[in-house]
Amino acid sequence: NDPEHAKKLASLADLYVNDAFGTAHRAHASTEGVTKYLKPSVAGFLLQKELDYLVGAVSNPKRPFAAIVGGSKVSSKIGVIESLLEKVDILLLGGGMIFTFYKAQGLSVGSSLVEEDKLDLATTLLAKAKAKGVSLLLPSDVVIADKFAPDANSKIVPSSAIPDGWMGLDIGPDSVKSFSQALDTTKTIIWNGPMGVFEFDKFAVGTE
Secondary structure (H helix, E strand, O other): OOHHHHHHHHOOOOOEEEOOHHHOOOOOOOOOHHHHOOOOEEEOHHHHHHHHHHHHHHHOOOOOEEEEEOOOOOOOOHHHHHHHHOOOOEEEEOOOOHHHHHHHOOOOOOOOOOOHHHHHHHHHHHHHHHHHOOEEEOOOEEEEEOOOOOOOOEEEEEOOOOOOOOEEEEEOHHHHHHHHHHHHOOOEEEEEOOOOOOOOHHHOOOOO
């Protein structure tokens, strides 16, 4: 979000409309920076529509209400998870963040991504879900790889059996099945973040 770069981008325009909901939360030169130099800076119709859907879904959901939260790090989703625990009936977790939850429960996670400084937080979030009667589902199996690459060797193992030197890159078929069954019972679903490294075809199955 370099001010000089933002100023250059802003010099191309008379006003600014942000219609990219997926990047609206990021303070980048092309989204947040240019608003300092362009007046008016406004939200577009698509952004408005996304917010209407989201606010409507979250504040007045048809129940049972489920949320799917994925992504690589717990730290970037803390706010999302905490606010959803106040509202949802079912919370499904996927993506790289699950390994911090597994490790907090004493499971071995091999070389999977873990935020060591968030283990206590993961334990707290699990306890909070239990106290609120939210059904929090973690994947029961994972697709593991021997390296972070599209052509990695891969296999499916239970979440409790990730060997040393291997890393989890997607949720497994049993998890897809149990997540689908849980979602079959619901009337409203909101989804934020992928279930695995969907950029690699081999590890996009859970997300798809």
